[in-house]
Amino acid sequence: MDTESMLQVLDARRSVPSKQLAEPGPDHVTLHRMLASAVRVPDHGKLVPFRFIHIHGDARHALGDQLAARTRALDPDAPDAAVEKDRGRFSSAPDIITVVARLTPGHKVPEQEQLLTAGSVCFALLQAAQAFGFGAQWLTGWMAYDAQVAQSLGLAPGEKIVGFIHIGTPRLEAPERERPDPATLLTEWMPDA
Template identity: 80%
Template sequence: MSLPSPLQFLDARRSVPSKQLGEPGPDDATLLRMLASAVRVPDHGKLVPFRFIRIEGDARHALGERLAARTLHLDPDAAPAVVEKDRARFSHAPTIITVVARLTAGHKVPEQEQLLTAGSVCFALLQAAQALGFGAQWLTGWMAYDEAVAATLGLAPNERVAGFIHVGTPQMEAPERDRPDPAALLTDWAP
């Protein structure tokens, strides 16, 4: 059996919706292997402007309960379906890795570049999960930008959620979607 070329592997990358991710998730050794690949991103200044928070097992449901409570705090008239959606957000995939951007203000490396490094980690983690036979989806949602959720997750004032990477075993084939034509996006600059 011949392995696909690296470009074929990249071309086959697709997100698996978190609702289609089930057990098993990666064990500790497999997760650490995935993270070892994910941290090999451009990092101007060698700041390592990211860290990880793993959410698994009952912690997923506890976080969902806190999200539901936060939803009702923000909107006491929220529809029950909205509250239930927030309660279930982290209950599908067996493993969620929160990629946290750790931003150093006033550094010669602009915060934008630090944030891009953390975003690159999110994408590399998606690729690593797929390479090891798992499905994954990078999600944010309102909770990635909410100060109370950040406090719940234990984020410092200089930290932001770059993404919640949901990882598990695909329960069905991941859907393909239309992709942009790179030739239509390319322009040449000339003086």
């Protein structure tokens, strides 16, 4: 693939809202191929500071029921609409890959670098999903930071949810949105004379 073609692939990346993702999702072989590409990220120290949790099928609805119950527990006066929104968060996309950061405190590689590696996996997985013709969206939300949700998903101490990557067949073409002009973000550093 020539340079321009590769850049066009990168430039074509779009997030498809999770509510607009439907069956079919990737089959087992395709999903594993996507993950094989996603793990090819910078990883100082070769720590592999990430792992995956696959949520699909009826597990999506079970997790939604748990989120609804947790919403009610956190706020007994939460409007029914908010509870139902949380119940449905994982019901549209056929596959959700939870990317979990496995941080090693006190290692010579700072925890922030480990976390950035896990975040890079999320982005690479979005690219891999799009390469296979799927739509994908990287989401977090309150549930990514909730200790009870983490426990329910089997996270160990020191692990953190970095993202829920929703993957499926897009029901609409994701619109382009305005992107920043890199020239307005770039500065030149010069040493003091």
